[in-house]
Amino acid sequence: MEVTLIINGDHFGFSAEPDEVLLDTLRKLGFKSVKRGCDTTSCGMCHIIVDGQLVPSCSYLTVRANRKKIVTVEGVQEKVRAIAEFMTAEGVEQCGYCSPGHMMSLIALFEENPKPTMDEVKHYLAGNMCRCSGFEGQHRAIAAYLEVEQS
Amino acid sequence: MRIRDYVKPGDLSHAYERLVGTKGAVVMGGGIFLRLQNRTVPLMIDLADLGLDGVNITGDRVEIGAMTTLRQIEKHIGLPEALTGAMKQIAGVSVRNMATIGGSVMGRYPFSDVIPVLLSFDTTLHFHSSGDMALLEYLENGLPCCDILTHLTFNMPEKSAYKAYKSIYTDFALVNVSVAKKDGYCVSIGARPGHSKCVRVDDVDEVLGLVDRFEFGTDHRASAEYRKALAQALLEDIWEGGESWK
Ligand SMILES: Cc1cc2nc3c(=O)[nH]c(=O)nc-3n(C[C@H](O)[C@H](O)[C@H](O)COP(=O)(O)OP(=O)(O)OC[C@H]3O[C@@H](n4cnc5c(N)ncnc54)[C@H](O)[C@@H]3O)c2cc1C
Ligand code: FES
Ligand code: FES
Helix, strand or coil: CEEEEEECCEEEEEECCCCCEHHHHHHHCCCCCCCCCCCCCCCCCCEEEECCEEEEHHHCECHHHCCCEEECHHHCHHHHHHHHHHHHHCCCCCCCCCHHHHHHHHHHHHHHCCCCCHHHHHHHHHHCCCCCCCHHHHHHHHHHHHHHHHC | CEECCEECCCCHHHHHHHHHHCCCCEEECCCCCHHHCCCEECCEEECCCCCCCCEEEECCEEEEECCCEHHHHHCCCCCCHHHHHHHHCCCCHHHHHHCEHHHHHHCCCCCCCCHHHHHHCCCEEEECCCEEEEHHHHHHHCCCCCCCEEEEEEECCCEEEEEEECCCCCCCCCEEEEEEECCCEEEEEECCCCCCEEEEECCHHHHHHHHHHCCCCCCCCCCHHHHHHHHHHHHHHHHHCCCCCC
């Protein structure tokens, strides 16, 4: 089926199988920040933003996304870099596999709620797993980022 | 799941014609539970372009479109607290951005956080072809033939509350309880682990004794005794929190 996606502002037209999911499409198109974790909508590693909504790309049919606007980490590098500095300072990254999905959740959260409390942050990130169990470090880094951003 | 063909109709009658006219065709809400199934679907009918999403409140009557996402419901300030609260702990935000109330009801999932609340509100389901059906009847008997749920309705309760026990924040509930006050009291208990049931009483003093009228079962996640004790504790917690239920 013919599909057009607007990924990080650029148009991509191609043919997709009816059961292809955005995770596979995006990786095929070179957006390798999008990672496969559980493949069952449980880990958040494949998170992207479609028409302003945070979604798991492992469960989003590519044909359903026809003509929609998609954002991946590649399209928001400036914002990601600003948060990543705090993650690095806290030594959060271990294997780093969960980072892109985690970043997409944070970017979606800050769009929706620019001044979240840490309880709101934790609630919003509840669907993001870190196989290396770096949750405490992530929370410390986000708290430090918010303190600077909000001051 | 393998899908041979996919359509996204812009018209409800057309979607229904394709559903009844194609053997094995399936309609898709959020599509996230469907995707976990291990089968081949000849035709997937995506309901996303039918305008079936949205919440409408007119006086006491609440109407929720079948394609309304759980996150839209969670963020709606006019809906009863039990319903918005039940959404908050369902998986993560991204799941709730995709999962629809229609898919959540039609799946009749025994673990559901959505169904016990709707049951305690005495919800009516509205189908494109079969007309209206009480949620309770649908849970017990299902549908005689395939159809499309367009929306659901209930009357706003005077007061409502929901509590679930989850051993991990985003996990399925081990048991959950919803209470609504509207022409008496309706208590529904889900994840027993069978699907939700509800009991209605007129007398406020009878509510705390209602757990005895439900059956509980044992599975790998919890024993029947543990579930019953948890349900009683959740009900007492609801009863003691906030203003009086009288
Ligand atoms: C990781 C994960 C964790 C979850 N945890 C919870 C939880 O803790 N609590 C909870 O309550 N739920 C939970 N869910 C379930 C979720 O909330 C939804 O109920 C579920 O995904 C179904 O919604 P859907 O819109 O994706 O339905 P779909 O997958 O699209 O459809 C489900 C079924 O309903 C049918 N259907 C859908 N819409 C209609 C319609 N309008 N008319 C007729 N038939 C229709 C489909 O044909 C299919 O048979 C979880 C889901 C996932 C993936
Ligand atoms: S890979 Fe999509 S949620 Fe885990
Ligand atoms: S750092 Fe390894 S999965 Fe999170």
